[in-house]
Amino acid sequence: MPKPIARSKTRKAVSKRFKITATGKVLRSHASRRHLMGSKNAKKKRQLAKSALVDETDVQRIKANLPFA
Numbered sequence: 748m749p750k751p752i753a754r755s756k757t758r759k760a761v762s763k764r765f766k767i768t769a770t771g772k773v774l775r776s777h778a779s780r781r782h783l784m785g786s787k788n789a790k791k792k793r794q795l796a797k798s799a800l801v802d803e804t805d806v807q808r809i810k811a812n813l814p815f816a
Contacts, residue, residue, distance in 0.1 A: 758812035765801065765809050767816045773801040773809050 766774045777795040784792060801809060810816070 755811075755814045757815055761809060761812040762816070765813070766798070767810070767813060773806050774798040775801050 764775065768774060775798065777797070777799055779787075780792075780795050787795075
């Protein structure tokens with residue numbers, strides 16, 4: 748009986764942190780949103796709430812850990 752081909756599993760930590768769009772871009776959330784929010788003004792909090800694109804140098808590594816996305 749032939750040996751089955753090993754499939755790469757999804758890294759769950761990566762899947763929780765990043766999202767891949769329909770066009771293949773990788774989105775991330777901004778830092779500095781966990782605590783000490785009282786000292787930040789409303790404009791800064793609104794801007795931090797939006798998604799940001801991951802730098803091109805990291806996209807390959809992230810997509811390698813998300814084989815089914």
